[in-house]
Amino acid sequence: MVGTDQQWLADNAIEVLDSVVDAIVTIDAEGVIQSVNRATEVLFGYPPSELLGQPVEVLMPEPHRSRHQRYVDSFLTTGQAHIIGIGRELSALKKDGTLFPIYLAVSEIKTERGSYFAGIIRDLSETKANQETLLEQRERLARVGRLSTMGEMTASIAHEINQPLTAIAAYAQACQKLLQKEDCDLDRVRDGLRKLNEQSLRAGAVIERIQRFVRHEGSQKELVDLNELMRDLVHLAAPDARLHSVELTFDLQEDLPVVYCDPVQIQQVALNLIRNAIDAMQEIDCAHGTEVLVRTRAEQVDARVRVSVTDSGSGVDETNEPMIFSPFHTTKQEGMGMGLSICRSIMREHGGDLNFENNDNHGCTFFFVLPVGDENE
Numbered sequence: 565m566v567g568t569d570q571q572w573l574a575d576n577a578i579e580v581l582d583s584v585v586d587a588i589v590t591i592d593a594e595g596v597i598q599s600v601n602r603a604t605e606v607l608f609g610y611p612p613s614e615l616l617g618q619p620v621e622v623l624m625p626e627p628h629r630s631r632h633q634r635y636v637d638s639f640l641t642t643g644q645a646h647i648i649g650i651g652r653e654l655s656a657l658k659k660d661g662t663l664f665p666i667y668l669a670v671s672e673i674k675t676e677r678g679s680y681f682a683g684i685i686r687d688l689s690e691t692k693a694n695q696e697t698l699l700e701q702r703e704r705l706a707r708v709g710r711l712s713t714m715g716e717m718t719a720s721i722a723h724e725i726n727q728p729l730t731a732i733a734a735y736a737q738a739c740q741k742l743l744q745k746e747d748c749d750l751d752r753v754r755d756g757l758r759k760l761n762e763q764s765l766r767a768g769a770v771i772e773r774i775q776r777f778v779r780h781e782g783s784q785k786e787l788v789d790l791n792e793l794m795r796d797l798v799h800l801a802a803p804d805a806r807l808h809s810v811e812l813t814f815d816l817q818e819d820l821p822v823v824y825c826d827p828v829q830i831q832q833v834a835l836n837l838i839r840n841a842i843d844a845m846q847e848i849d850c851a852h853g854t855e856v857l858v859r860t861r862a863e864q865v866d867a868r869v870r871v872s873v874t875d876s877g878s879g880v881d882e883t884n885e886p887m888i889f890s891p892f893h894t895t896k897q898e899g900m901g902m903g904l905s906i907c908r909s910i911m912r913e914h915g916g917d918l919n920f921e922n923n924d925n926h927g928c929t930f931f932f933v934l935p936v937g938d939e940n941e
């Protein structure tokens with residue numbers, strides 16, 4: 565130790581060590597305590613001087629207590645250190661028998677009278693308690709996170725399966741009615757059953773996609789012509805549109821570049837947007853027209869394909885605007901508020917995005933963009 569005034573340092577070394585917040589204990593080679601600073605007595609709960617001349621093991625719980633002297637002896641003969649010069653976390657024993665966590669750093673003091681050891685002991689009780697609280701908080705957060713993910717997951721399954729199920733029930737009822745007629749048109753029954761089957765396959769595909777998602781397998785992507793995919797939508801979305809006196813029209817750009825995507829998921833997004841458009845038109849009793857327009861366009865600048873769904877419905881008002889993509893936000897009595905949030909996450913997982921704008925006259929346009937694809941990307 566050096567000081568600007570070496571004599572002052574020599575005179576005040578004890579005060580200096582007594583003012584240290586960590587406990588400092590020195591022992592001789594037999595493990596007998598030679599000195600302790602004030603912090604040692606406070607920390608371990610001993611009255612002044614009671615520790616002097618005691619074996620240092622009194623400060624240690626088992627198994628360190630019975631191993632300690634063997635450890636010191638081995639260090640003195642072999643020079644192999646486990647703690648000396650290194651330091652580690654251990655537990656220590658107070659006079660009243662309480663255990664508490666410490667960080668112990670030990671150094672060797674070589675003197676003419678042989679080796680002595682100085683141990684600096686830092687009380688880790690508070691740090692550990694903080695760490696434990698932190699850990700507990702983190703675990704609680706993870707649990708809440710898992711639960712809300714499960715909640716969203718369940719809602720998403722219910723939401724996605726609802727559409728084909730409703731359609732299946734409608735086709736089954738229609739077939740039953742047809743069969744009750746005396747001059748039953750078997751071709752129409754066959755057609756109904758074919759559509760029913762198509763919807764049940766669709767429900768199966770949606771479930772499979774969710775299973776893949778749960779297994780973290782990602783989506784099944786392929787090179788897809790979005791025009792074809794949108795054309796296929798007609799028989800999936802048309803019954804719903806017809807039921808609500810809405811007309812589905814398509815404006816599909818020729819020679820559209822292909823995109824690399826999961827076709828089931830992308831159709832699901834388009835279906836959701838069409839469903840919302842129909843709802844928005846219903847809300848104002850189709851006061852501004854009955855058309856829902858699906859349009860595809862290639863965006864040259866960013867090499868993306870844009871698909872939009874335009875309606876002349878209620879439009880999105882300013883107060884709702886910031887929330888419409890949040891899960892469980894809905895303005896509909898029967899709505900779950902999951903559609904747009906699911907759709908946006910699907911688009912983002914594809915490296916694309918989903919957004920909307922209110923039209924100049926009436927209603928709004930929801931659109932998604934996907935990067936022009938090649939499977940090696």
Ligand SMILES: Nc1ncnc2c1ncn2[C@@H]1O[C@H](COP(=O)(O)OP(=O)(O)OP(=O)(O)O)[C@@H](O)[C@H]1O
Binds near residue numbers: 902
């Ligand atoms: N085309 C649209 N025109 C006007 N408002 C819309 C349109 N699409 C969505 N919205 C608004 O965004 C909200 C959220 O839509 P989202 O599809 O996420 O849920 P939802 O349709 O209410 O319920 P569901 O979970 O059954 O789809 C809707 O409740 C509606 O207020």
Ligand SMILES: [Mg+2]
Binds near residue numbers: 836839840902904
């Ligand atoms: Mg919806």
